[in-house]
Amino acid sequence: MAAATDLNPYQGPPVGETAFAKVTNNIARIAETPRPPRAWYIAIAISSTLALAFFGSIGWVFWDGIGAWGNMIPVAWGWPIVNFVFWVGIGHAGTLISAILFLFRQDWRTAINRFAEAMTIFAVICAGIFPGIHIGRPWLPYWMFPIPNQMQMWPQFRSPLEWDVFAVGTYFTVSLLFWYMGMIPDLGTLRDRAVKPIRRFLYGLLAIGWRGSSRQWHRYERAYLLLAALATPLVLSVHSVVSFDMATSQLPGWHTTVFPPYFVAGAIYGGFAMVVVLAVPARQFFGLKHLITMWHVENMAKIMLVTGSLVGYSYLMEFWTAWYSHDHFESFTFYNRAFGTYAWACWTMITCNAFVPQMFWFKKVRRNLPLVFIGGVLANVGMWFERFIIIDTSLSRDFLPTSWGYFLPTPIDYLTLAGSFGLFFTLFLLFCRYLPIVAMAEVKGVHPSAHVHTHEERS
Amino acid sequence: MSDTKKEAGKAVTEAPLHGLLAEYETPTALVEAAKRVRDAGFKKWDTYSPFPVHGIDPAMGIKPTILPWIVLVAGLIGCGGGLLLQWWTNTYDYKWLISGKPFFSIPANIPITFEMTILFSAVTTLFAMLILNGLPRHHHPLDLKKRFARVTDDRFFLMVEAVDPKFDESDTRELLEETKPVVLDEVLEDRVTSDKLPRGLVYALVVISVAALVPFGLIARARASTMRKTRIHIIPDMDSQTEYKAQRMLDFFPDDRAMRPQIPGTIAVGQLDADDHLYRGKVNGAWALTFPKQVPATEATMKRGQQRFGIYCTPCHGVAGNGDGMVAKRATALAQGTWVPPANLNQDYLRVMPVGQLFNTITRGIRNMPAYGPQIPPKDRWAIVMYMRALQRSHKATINDVPAAERGSLK
Numbered sequence: 001m002a003a004a005t006d007l008n009p010y011q012g013p014p015v016g017e018t019a020f021a022k023v024t025n026n027i028a029r030i031a032e033t034p035r036p037p038r039a040w041y042i043a044i045a046i047s048s049t050l051a052l053a054f055f056g057s058i059g060w061v062f063w064d065g066i067g068a069w070g071n072m073i074p075v076a077w078g079w080p081i082v083n084f085v086f087w088v089g090i091g092h093a094g095t096l097i098s099a100i101l102f103l104f105r106q107d108w109r110t111a112i113n114r115f116a117e118a119m120t121i122f123a124v125i126c127a128g129i130f131p132g133i134h135i136g137r138p139w140l141p142y143w144m145f146p147i148p149n150q151m152q153m154w155p156q157f158r159s160p161l162e163w164d165v166f167a168v169g170t171y172f173t174v175s176l177l178f179w180y181m182g183m184i185p186d187l188g189t190l191r192d193r194a195v196k197p198i199r200r201f202l203y204g205l206l207a208i209g210w211r212g213s214s215r216q217w218h219r220y221e222r223a224y225l226l227l228a229a230l231a232t233p234l235v236l237s238v239h240s241v242v243s244f245d246m247a248t249s250q251l252p253g254w255h256t257t258v259f260p261p262y263f264v265a266g267a268i269y270g271g272f273a274m275v276v277v278l279a280v281p282a283r284q285f286f287g288l289k290h291l292i293t294m295w296h297v298e299n300m301a302k303i304m305l306v307t308g309s310l311v312g313y314s315y316l317m318e319f320w321t322a323w324y325s326h327d328h329f330e331s332f333t334f335y336n337r338a339f340g341t342y343a344w345a346c347w348t349m350i351t352c353n354a355f356v357p358q359m360f361w362f363k364k365v366r367r368n369l370p371l372v373f374i375g376g377v378l379a380n381v382g383m384w385f386e387r388f389i390i391i392d393t394s395l396s397r398d399f400l401p402t403s404w405g406y407f408l409p410t411p412i413d414y415l416t417l418a419g420s421f422g423l424f425f426t427l428f429l430l431f432c433r434y435l436p437i438v439a440m441a442e443v444k445g446v447h448p449s450a451h452v453h454t455h456e457e458r459s
Numbered sequence: 460m461s462d463t464k465k466e467a468g469k470a471v472t473e474a475p476l477h478g479l480l481a482e483y484e485t486p487t488a489l490v491e492a493a494k495r496v497r498d499a500g501f502k503k504w505d506t507y508s509p510f511p512v513h514g515i516d517p518a519m520g521i522k523p524t525i526l527p528w529i530v531l532v533a534g535l536i537g538c539g540g541g542l543l544l545q546w547w548t549n550t551y552d553y554k555w556l557i558s559g560k561p562f563f564s565i566p567a568n569i570p571i572t573f574e575m576t577i578l579f580s581a582v583t584t585l586f587a588m589l590i591l592n593g594l595p596r597h598h599h600p601l602d603l604k605k606r607f608a609r610v611t612d613d614r615f616f617l618m619v620e621a622v623d624p625k626f627d628e629s630d631t632r633e634l635l636e637e638t639k640p641v642v643l644d645e646v647l648e649d650r651v652t653s654d655k656l657p658r659g660l661v662y663a664l665v666v667i668s669v670a671a672l673v674p675f676g677l678i679a680r681a682r683a684s685t686m687r688k689t690r691i692h693i694i695p696d697m698d699s700q701t702e703y704k705a706q707r708m709l710d711f712f713p714d715d716r717a718m719r720p721q722i723p724g725t726i727a728v729g730q731l732d733a734d735d736h737l738y739r740g741k742v743n744g745a746w747a748l749t750f751p752k753q754v755p756a757t758e759a760t761m762k763r764g765q766q767r768f769g770i771y772c773t774p775c776h777g778v779a780g781n782g783d784g785m786v787a788k789r790a791t792a793l794a795q796g797t798w799v800p801p802a803n804l805n806q807d808y809l810r811v812m813p814v815g816q817l818f819n820t821i822t823r824g825i826r827n828m829p830a831y832g833p834q835i836p837p838k839d840r841w842a843i844v845m846y847m848r849a850l851q852r853s854h855k856a857t858i859n860d861v862p863a864a865e866r867g868s869l870k
Binding site: 016017018019020021024137139146152153154155156157158160162163166167169170173174177178180181185188189191192193204205208209210211212213214215216217218219220221222223226227230231233234237241244440441442444445449450451452453454 | 484485486487490493505506507508509510511512513514515516519521523524526527530544545548549552553555557560567568570571573574575577578580581582584585587588589591592593594595596597598599601607608609610611612613693694696
């Protein structure tokens with residue numbers, strides 16, 4: 001309809017003589033439209049307001065001190081660390097889609113891997129801010145790094161918090177490199193189609209002269225495989241190291257060896273939920289239905305089902321272990337989680353993470369976009385509550401009853417959490433506007449038209 | 460070489476031929492063409508595609524790259540570097556004792572070592588790939604061919620360079636025509652695009668380079684000079700406090716010390732201990748002959764004295780006060796020559812010694828006996844003295860001293 005395409009230039013069938021040209025036009029027009037539709041402006045206005053609120057609340061905390069949040073004794077790790085683990089977890093799905101599904105030769109990943117990787121970068125940015133601002137003396141975070149200094153002191157490398165610095169730093173760097181490397185051929189596409197000089201210059205600068213030479217593709221492919229193979233153990237190790245923040249302590253409910261796989265499964269679950277939450281509207285709004293098909297949505301729902309069930313199994317094992325151990329403190333911790341002061345949060349978590357994804361057993365539900373979207377949102381809610389339950393219930397009810405205390409968040413806590421979403425979505429909307437949001441070269445590479453028919457020798 | 464040929468549409472200078480460019484619509488056509496060119500023995504040629512074409516590597520005779528080996532070396536450096544970092548900082552340079560754990564333990568150091576391995580490998584993967592590929596390369600003769608812009612869209616190209624030994628303008632052209640390209644074109648060396656940096660960029664770079672030297676200059680000047688002003692301290696952090704600390708100098712006092720000793724005669728609250736009798740065992744300057752009024756002569760006091768004597772005195776003086784406690788026996792057996800035997804409390808001179816003096820001996824010690832004043836409160840010390848008197852009396856007691864009612868149980 002003419003009216004619809006006036007409002008949203010991304011709608012309408014992709015044009016092109018060949019299948020490859022259709023893919024190029026479908027994606028490139030998103031970055032090339034001079035003015036995106038009004039909805040984009042509204043969305044970015046909201047998200048940047050929230051992002052400003054984020055930085056404002058951080059500034060307030062710097063000025064006023066950590067007490068501006070609800071952090072107190074005994075719950076000294078309140079929402080900031082919950083948010084940190086939450087965001088790092090979300091980032092893991094992007095690497096899984098890029099690296100692990102690549103190693104498993106799942107060609108369907110090519111439609112979603114680019115913006116999943118972008119989601120990873122932005123989620124890790126949001127995550128990495130929290131450890132830096134929650135340290136009480138935020139002008140000293142350089143103490144976490146092994147920089148020679150006049151005190152002749154070094155960080156303590158036995159500490160999981162120090163491991164975090166290296167793990168999250170490595171994860172961010174590797175994800176950024178992987179994301180950029182994947183974008184080089186597509187930036188070349190945008191460069192070659194760009195008409196305005198500034199665009200041409202900037203895309204050209206980023207595309208570093210990529211011209212699609214097969215000799216270069218050969219090394220590029222090897223590099224891609226190497227990065228995928230490196231990123232796979234990396235993503236498993238990063239969230240394991242984050243879980244060590246809790247697992248290496250002695251608190252009941254924290255001190256358990258199930259944490260690394262439990263956290264990783266939860267991270268993948270939450271991350272895929274975020275991919276779904278982004279992909280379902282994006283494919284509609286940006287006209288990507290031919291690339292991100294119902295098959296993709298179904299696959300993502302299936303992965304959510306698997307990982308959600310794993311998370312549910314982990315909950316079961318935690319409760320069972322607490323009972324089987326007959327350890328007074330461990331048993332109480334889990335009894336308290338299910339029936340104590342935080343029971344409302346605990347049951348929200350179990351419902352959203354273990355029960356809600358069970359609806360994806362049914363094909364009708366998997367192919368129902370509103371339900372899949374709602375499932376994704378609930379999964380994110382559930383994953384946030386899981387981090388909250390783990391961190392705050394164990395702290396608020398530990399060994400000595402006289403040390404107990406109930407954690408209450410302050411308005412600054414709410415603002416910081418909401419603001420982090422604002423930062424995330426602002427970066428994501430900017431990414432959609434200016435960068436290739438689907439990996440065009442990879443999609444073309446797995447298209448049937450790319451198949452080479454050989455007559456003489458097998459390739 | 461086609462120096463003599465003039466390209467229509469090109470400007471003043473004659474540009475030499477860079478190569479011949481063939482365009483194809485399908486990857487299959489490209490692969491077939493590549494095989495022909497490979498078999499013809501060309502070395503300086505390449506194919507171009509919007510995505511990596513399956514089978515193009517053997518079709519072109521591309522050898523596997525050494526990139527994986529470079530990455531392996533980088534990974535090993537990262538691994539070793541991570542271990543070295545942790546060992547050197549926590550075990551060698553500043554030995555850090557954490558809960559009595561060993562200075563270096565590999566399990567604790569694995570996470571960071573692992574991450575460093577991945578980090579070094581990944582960074583090397585990208586940058587080695589770019590370097591091996593000769594990227595960034597912002598300038599290429601192919602950029603002048605408008606049709607070549609479709610290489611990142613949906614077309615496939617093959618170019619044989621003129622510098623190849625087997626290149627011949629007409630023969631190579633004929634070979635390429637046989638592969639049925641959509642378009643076969645000449646690519647000329649670029650004599651059109653200026654290879655000078657834009658003026659504005661040059662000026663900006665010069666300005667930035669000069670400006671970048673300013674901080675170093677300021678640092679050099681600061682290192683070479685002294686300052687009278689206090690340094691800028693952005694976050695006070697209670698770092699410099701105006702009060703005088705214990706070891707600081709202060710010329711206000713004659714001995715130049717900020718820390719002042721106690722004024723003689725200073726007594727802490729509650730420690731006046733004015734009662735000479737109770738605290739020092741003296742009455743009017745002489746040893747007390749009686750017990751202070753705070754220590755009643757009751758069964759309770761005696762029992763307390765017995766218990767305290769058993770705790771503090773029996774190790775040396777023995778249970779009966781004869782100087783034969785376990786410590787004394789052991790010391791005598793060791794015969795080191797340094798032992799002064801504990802007194803036998805039942806000796807005559809101690810039986811007549813005033814209780815105040817006995818109290819003083821317990822409080823201040825005597826010969827090898829340490830002062831028990833700090834350990835035993837005053838009333839307890841008096842109770843011990845009372846018990847001592849009971850021991851001394853029992854040493855020279857007769858049956859007539861025992862109450863009549865209990866004489867039967869002794870016989």
